[in-house]
Amino acid sequence: MRQTTGQITRLGSLKTLLQRFAFLSLIALTFALMLIGKADTVFVERTRIAITDAVMPIFRILSQPANAIAVTIANVRELAAIREQNARLRDDNGRLLQWQSIAQRLEVENRSLKALLALIPEPTANFVSARVVGDTGGTFAQSVLITAGTGDGVGKGNVVMTGEGLVGRVMQAGTRSARVLLITDINSRIPVVVGEAGNRAILVGDNGLRPRLLYVGAKTVVVPGDKVTTSGDAEAFPPGLPVGRVARVQDVIVEIEPYFSRDKLQHVRVVDYGLSGILATPSPPSGPKK
C-alpha cells in the first residue's frame, strides 16, 4: 500500500516536471517565433495567407447570419424612410438631369481637346467586388478579410474602396481570400492632399477610429470639414480618391473622419490601378507580380 502511494507521488511529481518543461519549451518557442516574424517576413506572410485561405469557407458560413440580419435591418430602415427618401430622390433627379446636360457638353469638348493634343488615354482600372467576411478587431490590428483572392484577379497593393471612399489596400492575397489593411491601421501611411489649397500631408493610422495627419506644413491652415483625398505621391494610390474629412484640429494634431464606416462594411470594391508603389511594407511582394 505504502509502495503504491509512493508510486503515485512519484508519477505526480514527474507530471509536474513534464508540465514545467512543456511550458518553458513553449515560451522559448514563442520567443523564437517572434524573432522569425521579424527576420523572415515573407515566410510569416505566406503562412498567414495559407491559414486565411484554409479557414475562408468557415468565415463564409459564419458571416451569413450576421450579414442577413444587417441586410434585413437596413431594408426595414429604408422602408420606414421611403417617402422622405422618394421626395429627396425626385429633387436629386431634377438636379442631376441639369448636371447631365453639362457633363455631356463637357465630354464633347474634352474629346475634341484631347484629339487636338493627341493625348494618350490612361489605362482603365479593373475592379472586383468582394464581401467582407472577417474583421480582425481594432485594438492591435485593423484589417478585414474579403472573399476574393488572386484567383479573382486581386493582387497585393490593390486599392480597396466603398461607394463612400477609400477603405485601404490589399496587404496579402491568397487564392480565394485577401487581407485588407485599413487606413486606420497603425501600419497605414497614405500620401494625401488637404482642403481646397491642396496642401500635402501623410495620413497615418493609430488603430483608433480616426487616423491623423502628419507632416502638415507649418504655415498650412487646416480647419474641420476640409476634404482629404489621395495625392498620388509614391504611386501607391492614384490621385483624387476621397479619403475623409478633417474632424478635429488641436494644436498639431489633425484628426480625420474616414468616409467609409467600419460597422457598415459589407461589400468592397478592389481596384487594380496598375500601380506598383508600396508604402510601409518592408517585405517583397509574395502575390503574383503585376
Add this chain to the structure above:
Amino acid sequence: MHQTTVWQKLDQQARRGVPVSITIFLLLFSMVPMYVPGVPSLAPMYTLMAVYFWSVYRPDGFGYGAAFMIGILEDLLVGTPLGSTALALLICQWVVLNQKKFFKNRPFLEVWLGFAVIAVGTGILRWLCAGLIGTGRFSPFGDTAGSVVLTVVIYPVIGWLLAWTQMKLMQQP
C-alpha cells in the same frame, strides 16, 4: 462488444477535444463582422476568456500546447505580431495552474475577480508586444483599456456558455 469499445474510445476522444474545438470556434466567431457601431474598435479578448475558463475548471482537457496553438492561430489570423498572443495565453494559463489552490471551489465572483486581474496583465503584455515587436509605435493605451474592460464585463456570459457546453458535451451520458 469490440465495436462498442471503439465507439466509446472515439466518443471519449471527441469529448476530450471539446475545449480546444470550442476555443477555436470562439476565435473564428469573434472575427465575424457584427455590424454593430463601435464594436470593431473595441475587440474583447475571447480566447483569453476561454483559456482562463478551461484552465480553472478543466485543466485536464486543455494543456499548454493547446494555449500555444490557439495563440499562434490568433496571431496568424488577426495579424498581430507572431507569438505575442501565444505568449499572453501561455502566461495566463501558467498563472492559473500555479494558483490552483486559490481557484479551487471558489465562488464565481472571486473567479471573476481573478480573471479581471489576469485580463489587465494580458492587456498590458499584448499592448507592449504589439508596440515593441510590431511597428515600434504604440497604439493609444485607451483602446487597450477599453478592450480589457469589455473583456471583463462580458466574461460571465462567455463563462456561462462555456460551462453549459462543458455540461452538455463533456459529461459522460
